[in-house]
Amino acid sequence: xNETIRDIPAILETSxxxxxxxxxxQKDRMAACSYIRTYxxxxxxxxxxxECLGALLVLKGQIRTYIQSEEGREVTLFxxxxxxxxxxxxxxxxxxxxxxxxxxxxxxTTLLVTSAACIRKVMEESIYAESYIYRLTAERxxxxxxxxxxLLFTSLDxxxxxxxxxxxVKSHTGSISTTHGQIAKNLGTARExxxxxxxxxxxEGILSLGRGTIKILDMKKLRELLL
Numbered sequence: 001x002n003e004t005i006r007d008i009p010a011i012l013e014t015s016x017x018x019x020x021x022x023x024x025x026q027k028d029r030m031a032a033c034s035y036i037r038t039y040x041x042x043x044x045x046x047x048x049x050x051e052c053l054g055a056l057l058v059l060k061g062q063i064r065t066y067i068q069s070e071e072g073r074e075v076t077l078f079x080x081x082x083x084x085x086x087x088x089x090x091x092x093x094x095x096x097x098x099x100x101x102x103x104x105x106x107x108x109t110t111l112l113v114t115s116a117a118c119i120r121k122v123m124e125e126s127i128y129a130e131s132y133i134y135r136l137t138a139e140r141x142x143x144x145x146x147x148x149x150x151l152l153f154t155s156l157d158x159x160x161x162x163x164x165x166x167x168x169v170k171s172h173t174g175s176i177s178t179t180h181g182q183i184a185k186n187l188g189t190a191r192e193x194x195x196x197x198x199x200x201x202x203x204e205g206i207l208s209l210g211r212g213t214i215k216i217l218d219m220k221k222l223r224e225l226l227l
Contacts, residue, residue: 017132057085176216
């Protein structure tokens with residue numbers, strides 16, 4: 001990534017629809033409290049109990065937002081890629097949001113971070129900014145509810161099939177670079193359960209398993225599991 005401080009106003013302009021509605025002073029302030037930060041694959045980005053980062057715009061890479069039980073079990077809420085914005089990382093400024101969320105980088109990721117204090121200020125001054133941020137936050141909560149519904153009401157084989165089909169499309173190849181542990185984290189289940197289900201899929205000729213890779217052999221059969 002070659003983004004510099006000089007690029008920040010241009011990135012904000014193309015990424016936040018309310019930008020054109022802000023005054024010059026508000027634009028300057030928002031640009032001044034935004035910065036670019038890069039994270040390595042698997043690096044922890046955010047917890048509500050720690051640093052309140054603010055709004056996160058993904059410039060490159062992918063982030064995962066999840067919750068964690070006291071025993072350490074993780075449930076993925078949603079993943080965001082390039083040009084997508086996470087506002088739940090600014091949840092410390094929204095009293096209505098009381099549960100703790102965690103965010104990590106799934107690969108080398110570059111973010112444009114706009115501080116929570118700055119987002120709060122622009123929301124107080126601009127009805128357009130307030131409307132957009134709350135709408136975006138509502139959309140993320142819709143993603144959360146969908147994930148919870150999948151976890152509670154959809155069998156693991158269907159969730160795993162949907163996950164693999166989605167990852168195959170993203171990879172643009174027949175191979176997916178991942179581990180059983182990573183899949184288990186994303187699906188909110190145990191690694192052993194994922195391994196057993198993947199081995200069943202392999203016996204059915206749907207895929208083949210390698211070290212750190214899964215090769216889809218029969219996409220039609222995989223999609224039939226979703227029916």
